[in-house]
Amino acid sequence: MITKQKGCVDIYGKDAKKWKYVSRVIDEVLEKYNYSEIRVPVFEASELFHRGVGETTDIVTKETYDFQDRGGRNITLRPEGTAGVVRSYIENKMYGDASQPIKLYYNMPMYRYERPQAGRLRELTQFGYELIGSDDPLADAEVISIAVNIYKILGLKGIKVNLNSLGDKESREQYRDALIKHFKPHIKDLCSDCKERLEKNPLRILDCKVDADKDIMKKAPKTIDYLNEESQIRFTKVKEYLELMGIEYEVDPKVVRGLDYYNHTVFEIEANIEGFGAQNVIGGGGRYNNMIENLGGPSTPAIGFAAGFDRLMIALDKENIKLPINDNIDLFLLYVNDDEKKYAVYLANDLRMKGFIVETDYLSRGLKAQFKQADRLKSKFTIVLNSDDLKQNEVKIKNTSTKEEDVVSLDALVYYLDENMYEDECECGEDCHCGDNCKCGDKKC
Ligand code: HAM
Numbered sequence: 001m002i003t004k005q006k007g008c009v010d011i012y013g014k015d016a017k018k019w020k021y022v023s024r025v026i027d028e029v030l031e032k033y034n035y036s037e038i039r040v041p042v043f044e045a046s047e048l049f050h051r052g053v054g055e056t057t058d059i060v061t062k063e064t065y066d067f068q069d070r071g072g073r074n075i076t077l078r079p080e081g082t083a084g085v086v087r088s089y090i091e092n093k094m095y096g097d098a099s100q101p102i103k104l105y106y107n108m109p110m111y112r113y114e115r116p117q118a119g120r121l122r123e124l125t126q127f128g129y130e131l132i133g134s135d136d137p138l139a140d141a142e143v144i145s146i147a148v149n150i151y152k153i154l155g156l157k158g159i160k161v162n163l164n165s166l167g168d169k170e171s172r173e174q175y176r177d178a179l180i181k182h183f184k185p186h187i188k189d190l191c192s193d194c195k196e197r198l199e200k201n202p203l204r205i206l207d208c209k210v211d212a213d214k215d216i217m218k219k220a221p222k223t224i225d226y227l228n229e230e231s232q233i234r235f236t237k238v239k240e241y242l243e244l245m246g247i248e249y250e251v252d253p254k255v256v257r258g259l260d261y262y263n264h265t266v267f268e269i270e271a272n273i274e275g276f277g278a279q280n281v282i283g284g285g286g287r288y289n290n291m292i293e294n295l296g297g298p299s300t301p302a303i304g305f306a307a308g309f310d311r312l313m314i315a316l317d318k319e320n321i322k323l324p325i326n327d328n329i330d331l332f333l334l335y336v337n338d339d340e341k342k343y344a345v346y347l348a349n350d351l352r353m354k355g356f357i358v359e360t361d362y363l364s365r366g367l368k369a370q371f372k373q374a375d376r377l378k379s380k381f382t383i384v385l386n387s388d389d390l391k392q393n394e395v396k397i398k399n400t401s402t403k404e405e406d407v408v409s410l411d412a413l414v415y416y417l418d419e420n421m422y423e424d425e426c427e428c429g430e431d432c433h434c435g436d437n438c439k440c441g442d443k444k445c
Contacts, residue, residue, distance in 0.1 A: 007114065007122025009310065017325040018313065022154060023107055026127050029150050030105045033142070035129050038104040040084035042111075046074040052083030052295055054260025056201040063112040077111035080259070081128045082288065082304055083295075089132055090297035101133030107309070119279030119311050128285070128306030132292070135301035137234055140265040140287060141241030143303050147269055147283055148247050151312075155321040158272040159282070162252035163239070166223050166263050166286075167231035175226035176202055186216045207258045222253035231264065238265050261288040265303065271315040282315055283307030330421060331381045331397075332374035333360040334367060340385040347385070354414050356421075374400070380421060 004010060011019055027037070046066055053060050065077040078084050085104055089095065094102045107127040114120050129146065131139050144161060151159050166172055179202040187195055191210040198205065211217055227235065242249055249267070257266045266286035273280075285305030292300040316323065331351065333344040348358045359377055361370045367384070374382050383395045395413065398405045399420065408416045 005122065007116035007120075009121065009123070014325070014327055015313075017327060018316075018323050019309070021323050021325050022309070022312065022316070023127070025153055026105075026107060026150055029146065029153060030129055033103065033146055035103040035105040038085055038088060038106050039108070040078075040081070040088050040106070042109070043075045043077050044084055044087065046076040048083050048087050048295070049076050049079060052086065052261065052291060053080065054201070056197060056204050057258055057260055058204075058207065059112060059259065063114055065111045065113060078108075079110055079112045081106050081108065081110065081126055081306055082130060082259075082261070082291070085130050085304075086132075086292055086295055086297070086302070090292065090295060095133065095292075095298055095300055101131055101139070103129070103131050105129035117279070118277050119308070119314055121310055125309035126306045127309055128304060130302060130304035132302040133300055134303075135289065137237035137265075138241050140238045140303050141245060141247070143285060143305050144238075144242060144249070144265075144267055145245045145247045147285075147305050147307060150307075151269070151282075154312075154316060154323075156271070156312075156315055156319060158315075158319065160270045160272055161247065161249040161267055162255050162270060163242075163249045163265070163267045164223060164251065164253055164255040165227060165231060165235040165238075165265055166256065167227040167235075168263060169290075171223075171227045171231045172263060174228075175221065175223050178221040178226060179203065179205065182219075182221055183216065189214065189216060201260065203256055204258075204260075206254070206256045223256065224251065224253055234264060255284075257284060257286055261291040261294075262286040263289050267305075269307070271311070271318075273315055273318045275318050276315060279308075279311060281308075282311045328357075328378040328380055329359050330356040330379070330417065331358045331383065332370070332377060332379040333358065333383055333385055334370040334374070335361065335385045336367060337387065339387055340390070343385050343390055351414070351417070356417055381417070 046064070049064060050060055055061070059079050064079050067075055069075050085106065089102060089104075105128065107125070109123050109125050111123055113122060116122060129143070131143055144163070148159070148161060167175070180198065183190065183194075183198055183202060183205060187198060190198070190205070191208065194205045194208050194211055197208070205211070206217070206220060208217070224235070239249070255266050255268050257268070264287040268281050268284040271280050271282045283305060285303070287301070287303040289301040292298070292302060333348055335341045335344045344360045348360050351358045359374075359379065361373065365373065371382070379400055381397050381399060383397050385395065389395055393410050394407055395410060396405055397408050397413075397416065406416070
């Protein structure tokens with residue numbers, strides 16, 4: 001048997017319906033903030049990620065899927081979305097659009113050669129969004145609030161926003177010097193990767209998983225103590241706007257993010273849910289004002305966020321959140337002889353085109369087994385197509401939960417289904433149906 005690759009998942013059945021529902025909620029929320037979807041290629045020139053994400057990051061040095069294509073080009077499967085979105089922004093000259101800033105979102109698989117474990121995959125899905133062309137702290141606060149609102153709308157409770165600022169270029173340089181001063185006397189105690197990081201990019205020492213528990217790491221200088229006045233004022237504004245929107249956060253100087261492109265605001269969202277496990281950062285993002293210029297575009301400020309879709313689904317599961325997915329069908333058509341089967345073929349096609357979820361038998365089952373199948377599919381109605389009834393231009397339709405049966409003219413069948421399909425009206429009086437997300441916010445109805 002050929003099995004799937006390590007760190008990959010198959011999503012199907014009820015899980016696929018849950019993914020679809022969650023994707024729809026994400027789309028809807030982002031569209032409210034006027035983001036539009038972007039789809040970029042799965043593979044790009046390796047150089048994009050080396051220059052975009054950073055040569056010294058774990059992602060680029062240890063985790064990318066790199067290969068040469070048949071034309072000898074160096075190709076990388078995208079490990080994240082921001083670099084590809086920025087490449088597209090530059091290549092398509094979106095900076096020239098009259099309407100600014102540019103707001104883009106995505107929901108797509110990424111590839112990282114990591115050691116797989118619960119919540120850590122090699123093919124992972126991220127939803128994310130990028131706001132390109134504004135340096136206003138309002139943009140930072142809004143980007144954070146969108147993530148929180150998506151999680152809230154989905155019903156997640158145990159989430160926490162950890163916020164930090166890396167400051168501008170001057171603040172970062174001062175912080176870099178402080179880190180070198182702090183770590184240099186202890187270089188012999190650090191792992192071989194960190195020894196190299198000290199020279200090339202001391203900030204990356206702070207992401208080290210090997211040295212993480214050492215005292216020297218705990219005592220490392222904090223970015224916020226090295227912010228210059230301008231960066232401090234900016235950070236205060238971000239916090240002020242978050243408070244105005246009622247978004248709770250905690251300033252956490254440990255958040256430095258594992259990618260090189262950030263400055264000013266950085267943040268991570270953590271799921272504090274029992275049984276969630278070690279991979280509890282369900283999303284992260286920040287401002288990257290230099291990346292667009294570094295990749296050959298005009299100097300343009302930007303900020304964004306990306307979240308692990310797989311981790312979000314685990315969080316929803318661990319919090320026992322029942323997503324309003326529809327796992328019933330509307331109608332099962334049963335038949336015995338070939339004429340009735342032909343009518344089933346016609347009627348199933350007709351009713352599906354009119355919007356109903358209709359199933360019939362494909363396995364030449366007897367009537368009893370067809371009823372069992374209708375049961376398994378949780379069909380709301382069944383019709384046993386019977387040649388005598390059909391000659392009278394009518395069918396007997398049975399409601400599987402009330403067990404009531406009605407005789408309905410074929411001409412009135414669609415009207416009957418429309419009227420009787422959804423019995424439980426929401427208390428708010430909205431015309432919502434099971435599986436829909438009622439405007440009143442009651443997901444039960
Ligand atoms: P990141 O922190 O590398 O940021 O990834 C964002 C989220 O993707 C993580 O917080 C985590 O939930 C999820 N994730 C990462 N790796 C894995 C994995 N191996 N398995 C499962 N989930 C994973 C970025 O990717 C940036 N592009 C975010 C960003 C957008 N910054 C600005 N704009």
